[in-house]
Amino acid sequence: MELENNVVKGLGFQVAAEKIYSKMQLPLVVKAPTQGSTIGISFVHRKEDFISALELAYRYDRTALVEQFIEGxxxxxxxxxxxxxxxxxxxxxxxxxxxxxxxxxxxxxxxxxxxxxxxxxxxxxxxxxxxxxxxxxxxxxxxxxxxxxxxxxxxxxxxxxxxxxxxxxxxxxxxxxxxxxxxxxxxxxxxxxxxxxx
Ligand SMILES: Nc1ncnc2c1ncn2[C@@H]1O[C@H](COP(=O)(O)OP(=O)(O)O)[C@@H](O)[C@H]1O
Ligand SMILES: [Mg+2]
Missing domain, CATH: 3.30.470.20 (ATP-grasp fold, B domain)
Known part of the structure; x- marks a missing residue:
C-alpha cells in the first residue's frame, strides 16, 4: 500500500496510519520506495512502532510503501x-x-x-x-x-x-x-x- 506524505498530513497522520494499519496484519515492512541498500526500511512487529516507521520512510520520500512481512x-x-x-x-x-x-x-x-x-x-x-x-x-x-x-x-x-x-x-x-x-x-x-x- 502506498500513502502520500502530504495526504497523510492533510488527513491527520494518526488517522491515515490507522486506516492503513486496519487493512493489514503484523508484521509489516515500511519502506521509502525510492531508496536502496535497505535505507529507510523498518520491520514493524508491534503496532506502536508503525508511526515511527512511517516517519522514517518520509524522511527519504514523499510516499511510504507498506508491505506484508514475508517470512521465508x-x-x-x-x-x-x-x-x-x-x-x-x-x-x-x-x-x-x-x-x-x-x-x-x-x-x-x-x-x-x-x-x-x-x-x-x-x-x-x-x-x-x-x-x-x-x-x-x-x-x-x-x-x-x-x-x-x-x-x-x-x-x-x-x-x-x-x-x-x-x-x-x-x-x-x-x-x-x-x-x-x-x-x-x-x-x-x-x-x-x-x-x-x-
Ligand atoms: N515484504 C518483505 N518481507 C520480508 N522481508 C523483506 C520484505 N521487504 C524487504 N525485505 C527485506 O529487506 C531487504 C531490503 O528490501 P528491498 O525492498 O529489497 O529494498 P532495497 O531497495 O533497500 O534493497 C530485502 O533484501 C529483504 O531482506
Ligand atoms: Mg533489495
Missing amino acids: REITASVLGNEKPMALPLIEIVTKTGVYDYEAKYTAGLSEHIIPPRISREQQEVIKDLAVQAFKALGGRGLGRVDFMLDPQGNPFILEVNTIPGMTATSLFPDAARAAGIEFPELIDRILKLALES
Whole structure:
C-alpha cells in the first residue's frame, strides 16, 4: 500500500496510519520506495512502532510503501541481456543477523550467498522466468537484479527490480555471473557491449 506524505498530513497522520494499519496484519515492512541498500526500511512487529516507521520512510520520500512481512527464503535473480534477457544462476541469501540490511550487504562475512538455492530445480525455473518477465515489463536493458521472498509454501513474491545492481566485492550479481562461468572482466565487457547495442 502506498500513502502520500502530504495526504497523510492533510488527513491527520494518526488517522491515515490507522486506516492503513486496519487493512493489514503484523508484521509489516515500511519502506521509502525510492531508496536502496535497505535505507529507510523498518520491520514493524508491534503496532506502536508503525508511526515511527512511517516517519522514517518520509524522511527519504514523499510516499511510504507498506508491505506484508514475508517470512521465508530470500532469493535473487540476476538478469543479463537486451531483447532476449536471460537469468543467471539464482542465489539464496542467508544473513548472520537475520536482516539483509546495509551492514549485511556491504560487510564481508555477514551474509552468505548460496548457489544454487536450496529449492527444487522446477521452482528455480519458475523464479527465473518471473525475473525475466518482470525485467522486460519494466523495460529493463543490459542488466538487472530481481529480488524475491518465498513464503513457507514456496510462493514467490517479487520485492523489487534493481536496475543498477551492486557490483562490489560482496555483491550478488558478480557471484551469479561467476556461477555461470562469466568472470568479472568478461561480465563488464558484456555489459558494455549490451549498452552499445542500439
Ligand atoms: N515484504 C518483505 N518481507 C520480508 N522481508 C523483506 C520484505 N521487504 C524487504 N525485505 C527485506 O529487506 C531487504 C531490503 O528490501 P528491498 O525492498 O529489497 O529494498 P532495497 O531497495 O533497500 O534493497 C530485502 O533484501 C529483504 O531482506
Ligand atoms: Mg533489495
